[in-house]
Amino acid sequence: MNIKVTIYDVAREAGVGIGTVSRVLNNHPSVTPETRKLVKDVLVRLNYQPHTYAQRLAKRHSETISAIIPFFSTYFFVEVLRGVQDKISQTGYDLVLYGVNDPQQVDSYIIRALDRGRVDGILFFSMQLPDHIVPRLRETATPIVLVDSSSPDFDSISVANAEGAYVATNHLIELGYESVGMIGANPTSNPAAQRLAGFRRAIESHNITFDESIVRRGTSSRLDGFNREAGYQAMTEFLEDGSEMPKAFFVSSDVQAIGALDALNEHGLEVPKDVALVGFDDIELARHVRLTTMRQPMYQMGALAVERLLARMGDPALEILHTTFSPTLIIRESCGAILRSRITSGK
Amino acid sequence: MNIKVTIYDVAREAGVGIGTVSRVLNNHPSVTPETRKLVKDVLVRLNYQPHTYAQRLAKRHSETISAIIPFFSTYFFVEVLRGVQDKISQTGYDLVLYGVNDPQQVDSYIIRALDRGRVDGILFFSMQLPDHIVPRLRETATPIVLVDSSSPDFDSISVANAEGAYVATNHLIELGYESVGMIGANPTSNPAAQRLAGFRRAIESHNITFDESIVRRGTSSRLDGFNREAGYQAMTEFLEDGSEMPKAFFVSSDVQAIGALDALNEHGLEVPKDVALVGFDDIELARHVRLTTMRQPMYQMGALAVERLLARMGDPALEILHTTFSPTLIIRESCGAILRSRITSGK
DNA sequence: CTGAAAGCGCTAACAC
DNA sequence: GTGTTAGCGCTTTCAG
Numbered sequence: 155m156n157i158k159v160t161i162y163d164v165a166r167e168a169g170v171g172i173g174t175v176s177r178v179l180n181n182h183p184s185v186t187p188e189t190r191k192l193v194k195d196v197l198v199r200l201n202y203q204p205h206t207y208a209q210r211l212a213k214r215h216s217e218t219i220s221a222i223i224p225f226f227s228t229y230f231f232v233e234v235l236r237g238v239q240d241k242i243s244q245t246g247y248d249l250v251l252y253g254v255n256d257p258q259q260v261d262s263y264i265i266r267a268l269d270r271g272r273v274d275g276i277l278f279f280s281m282q283l284p285d286h287i288v289p290r291l292r293e294t295a296t297p298i299v300l301v302d303s304s305s306p307d308f309d310s311i312s313v314a315n316a317e318g319a320y321v322a323t324n325h326l327i328e329l330g331y332e333s334v335g336m337i338g339a340n341p342t343s344n345p346a347a348q349r350l351a352g353f354r355r356a357i358e359s360h361n362i363t364f365d366e367s368i369v370r371r372g373t374s375s376r377l378d379g380f381n382r383e384a385g386y387q388a389m390t391e392f393l394e395d396g397s398e399m400p401k402a403f404f405v406s407s408d409v410q411a412i413g414a415l416d417a418l419n420e421h422g423l424e425v426p427k428d429v430a431l432v433g434f435d436d437i438e439l440a441r442h443v444r445l446t447t448m449r450q451p452m453y454q455m456g457a458l459a460v461e462r463l464l465a466r467m468g469d470p471a472l473e474i475l476h477t478t479f480s481p482t483l484i485i486r487e488s489c490g491a492i493l494r495s496r497i498t499s500g501k
Numbered sequence: 502m503n504i505k506v507t508i509y510d511v512a513r514e515a516g517v518g519i520g521t522v523s524r525v526l527n528n529h530p531s532v533t534p535e536t537r538k539l540v541k542d543v544l545v546r547l548n549y550q551p552h553t554y555a556q557r558l559a560k561r562h563s564e565t566i567s568a569i570i571p572f573f574s575t576y577f578f579v580e581v582l583r584g585v586q587d588k589i590s591q592t593g594y595d596l597v598l599y600g601v602n603d604p605q606q607v608d609s610y611i612i613r614a615l616d617r618g619r620v621d622g623i624l625f626f627s628m629q630l631p632d633h634i635v636p637r638l639r640e641t642a643t644p645i646v647l648v649d650s651s652s653p654d655f656d657s658i659s660v661a662n663a664e665g666a667y668v669a670t671n672h673l674i675e676l677g678y679e680s681v682g683m684i685g686a687n688p689t690s691n692p693a694a695q696r697l698a699g700f701r702r703a704i705e706s707h708n709i710t711f712d713e714s715i716v717r718r719g720t721s722s723r724l725d726g727f728n729r730e731a732g733y734q735a736m737t738e739f740l741e742d743g744s745e746m747p748k749a750f751f752v753s754s755d756v757q758a759i760g761a762l763d764a765l766n767e768h769g770l771e772v773p774k775d776v777a778l779v780g781f782d783d784i785e786l787a788r789h790v791r792l793t794t795m796r797q798p799m800y801q802m803g804a805l806a807v808e809r810l811l812a813r814m815g816d817p818a819l820e821i822l823h824t825t826f827s828p829t830l831i832i833r834e835s836c837g838a839i840l841r842s843r844i845t846s847g848k
Numbered sequence: 849c850t851g852a853a854a855g856c857g858c859t860a861a862c863a864c
Numbered sequence: 865g866t867g868t869t870a871g872c873g874c875t876t877t878c879a880g
Contacts, residue, residue, distance in 0.1 A: 171851040184849055206619045208873035210554040211856050225586055232579050239572055239600040250597045253586040272553045442790055518867035531865055555857035558872050
């Protein structure tokens with residue numbers, strides 16, 4: 155019958171006031187060891203459970219962190235979320251998930267999270283923070299950290315997208331490919347735009363002229379174009395429009411690379427023999443399709459995001475911090491590096 | 502300045518009582534259109550946001566559903582969770598996630614969810630409901646639905662594991678494989694045990710004697726053995742223990758099959774030429790490694806679970822329902838069926 | 849150290 | 865219809 159035991163019941167049963175019960179509940183120092191023990195006994199005997207919402211109302215905070223996240227589109231989020239969850243589960247906080255399927259939801263979710271007291275902090279993923287939200291976030295002083303996204307006004311954790319794209323493209327060029335193309339994503343997405351910039355810089359630093367026709371993207375705008383169909387479409391376009399096609403590609407994301415791979419296969423082309431590919435993310439699949447790619451430390455990003463958020467919740471005056479991880483080049487077979495080294499070494 | 506506007510502020514500003522404000526907030530019918538409009542205007546002008554926890558305390562329910570789930574181990578959960586999330590986002594409910602990394606956490610999470618008022622309903626995934634929890638669940642009359650797990654006492658959504666394993670194994674046998682082995686998972690896990698039973702039934706229904714040595718499992722008990730390492734280990738054992746090995750295998754899950762595939766490759770064996778494999782789940786990866794497998798309708802299971810939970814929350818007297826989905830055989834290349842048909846048809 | 853009392857912000861029953 | 869009031873269960877002064 156724990157169905158409704160309140161601190162009043164406990165207090166009566168223990169012959170003390172509710173204040174005292176509350177004090178032992180909150181480990182307040184000024185309670186005699188004896189009364190403390192007395193109350194504690196009654197607490198367990200009655201199987202008392204605190205009413206979370208009453209506590210939250212009285213305490214003015216919720217012990218809750220909400221994550222606003224483009225929902226489970228890709229493995230990237232799954233990994234990041236694992237980091238988040240692992241970290242949070244070490245604290246007493248609750249994690250409430252707002253999965254965004256439609257950009258329109260972002261607003262209402264943030265507003266909801268902004269309800270005074272509803273959450274103590276927000277983790278905001280991979281999306282552009284709506285402009286009109288920024289002032290409200292400031293006014294309400296809601297702690298927030300952006301992951302895979304950024305804004306000068308708030309803490310953020312991200313990946314050096316441009317740098318990663320540069321490294322990937324460079325790798326291809328140094329492998330000897332004279333023309334390398336790119337399969338991009340929706341340029342309104344920050345990571346997508348940055349990856350494009352990195353690609354371009356790599357191209358130009360090798361004195362190759364950057365020609366618009368060398369980068370394509372599918373029309374599917376779902377998830378900013380970071381999806382298989384978009385990759386498939388873009389590669390198909392390259393394959394079928396008649397003009398000469400690069401023999402190597404930097405692809406904005408692994409999922410897209412998978413789509414490109416499918417398109418290539420359908421056209422009887424082999425990777426890396428006929429076409430070389432380098433992706434971005436290092437999702438689980440990448441390893442199995444032997445995709446060379448830029449690895450992002452997803453799990454760590456999630457874990458760090460929580461740490462940072464907790465820190466900011468603890469001290470709102472903290473300096474704003476922007477952390478950037480550098481992606482690492484993971485060489486597998488799709489880029490042709492291994493093939494080449496075999497040839498070179500005469501194997 | 503929405504920082505602290507309460508219904509009192511709104512009431513004063515609108516020149517009405519707080520009761521009236523509350524009424525328009527809750528769309529109570531007995532408010533004149535005029536006052537309603539008046540109040541609504543003030544509401545938006547002051548940018549009023551309700552305090553969630555105060556509402557929950559007063560209303561005695563939380564508009565919250567919690568999901569207790571073995572965390573993000575596999576793609577299976579990601580998909581199921583997508584179904585859950587999509588469905589929930591159509592309602593006003595919050596989803597709070599309790600990711601279980603260590604079985605010990607289950608208890609504390611359930612207890613937490615049982616706090617009076619903390620959640621309106623629980624979704625419990627893929628784990629055995631601890632026995633001592635059952636009576637408490639009943640007493641507190643907390644709505645709960647089990648997914649990929651079951652108990653006579655509560656609603657459940659699951660998959661016909663035994664049947665699926667039977668179909669998979671049978672498929673292999675009918676393809677002409679005379680001995681087929683199995684890579685199992687931890688038999689303390691319900692799905693694992695059921696899949697083993699289905700396998701066994703298939704074997705015996707073809708008058709093949711079932712020999713213990715024909716099923717192996719890795720020692721990694723993480724996630725009940727449904728992980729890549731376990732599959733890798735089990736297959737390696739088959740390969741290296743000297744005795745003769747089956748040429749076809751039913752593997753308890755796709756992730757394990759991936760591991761088995763890796764082991765096979767390392768030993769220079771090709772699938773399906775040398776060894777045939779059928780998995781279970783149809784995770785995203787399966788398609789790309791051309792794995793024949795039993796598909797579970799993961800997304801639907803999640804969505805249905807939410808529907809059922811909502812229904813039960815609406816009417817606790819509802820008949821307890823156990824829904825079982827039948828997995829479908831998805832034929833790809835790993836089982837050798839396509840290879841064979843080519844040979845047969847002379848291509 | 850501890851009891852009593854005043855909120856926390858909202859809902860709902862009760863009068864008018 | 866609408867204002868007033870009494871909770872919801874807990875935390876936190878404030879006396880003593």
